[in-house]
Amino acid sequence: AQSVTQPDIHITVSEGASLELRCNYSYGATPYLFWYVQSPGQGLQLLLKYFSGDTLVQGIKGFEAEFKRSQSSFNLRKPSVHWSDAAEYFCAVTGRGSYIPTFGRGTSLIVHP
Amino acid sequence: EAQVTQNPRYLITVTGKKLTVTCSQNMNHEYMSWYRQDPGLGLRQIYYSMNVEVTDKGDVPEGYKVSRKEKRNFPLILESPSPNQTSLYFCASTGRGLLNYGYTFGSGTRLTVV
Numbered sequence: 027a028q029s030v031t032q033p034d035i036h037i038t039v040s041e042g043a044s045l046e047l048r049c050n051y052s053y054g055a056t057p058y059l060f061w062y063v064q065s066p067g068q069g070l071q072l073l074l075k076y077f078s079g080d081t082l083v084q085g086i087k088g089f090e091a092e093f094k095r096s097q098s099s100f101n102l103r104k105p106s107v108h109w110s111d112a113a114e115y116f117c118a119v120t121g122r123g124s125y126i127p128t129f130g131r132g133t134s135l136i137v138h139p
Numbered sequence: 140e141a142q143v144t145q146n147p148r149y150l151i152t153v154t155g156k157k158l159t160v161t162c163s164q165n166m167n168h169e170y171m172s173w174y175r176q177d178p179g180l181g182l183r184q185i186y187y188s189m190n191v192e193v194t195d196k197g198d199v200p201e202g203y204k205v206s207r208k209e210k211r212n213f214p215l216i217l218e219s220p221s222p223n224q225t226s227l228y229f230c231a232s233t234g235r236g237l238l239n240y241g242y243t244f245g246s247g248t249r250l251t252v253v
Contacts, residue, residue, distance in 0.1 A: 067246075
């Protein structure tokens with residue numbers, strides 16, 4: 027069975043600082059991986075996804091993520107955080123060919139001015 | 140605009156009074172899912188559907204029903220709601236194939252059962 031762990035419940039950064047949100051997965055082979063963002067009072071929005079190929083994927087809103095097979099990780103990064111990035115971030119994993127994702131419990135990003 | 144529409148956004152009801160939360164998508168997606176979101180527990184899948192008339196249980200199906208009679212609609216039914224079903228509910232859909240894969244979520248339905 028697949029699983030995903032987001033080790034950080036909360037992350038606080040200053041506006042303009044860089045950001046890295048951690049995601050570790052458990053799956054027997056290379057999975058499909060996703061990052062979603064949930065702004066207050068909203069549904070989740072897909073930021074980016076990884077299926078295969080280039081291990082560095084670019085997403086919307088200036089985010090990127092890097093797949094590292096050796097570490098079973100798919101960490102989300104942004105070079106310079108804006109106050110509007112304050113939200114809940116969810117990592118998700120599915121098995122190859124599956125359309126049923128397992129979500130992490132989320133990381134809440136707080137941005138200080 | 141491509142979207143998943145849920146109604147209502149907010150609902151307060153009493154224990155035992157049947158209710159339906161509607162979900163509709165305009166992207167011709169095959170897969171649709173219902174999730175509930177609770178503090179500290181993240182997103183848990185209630186039911187999912189792979190196509191019309193094909194549904195299956197997720198991780199927390201007890202107390203819920205679904206139907207998929209049309210491709211665009213996937214209502215969630217609580218036949219006898221209880222207070223432990225107070226939660227934030229999301230409907231989501233995705234298409235098939237790597238190009239189309241990635242769930243689109245509705246804005247959520249906040250349900251309170253008293």
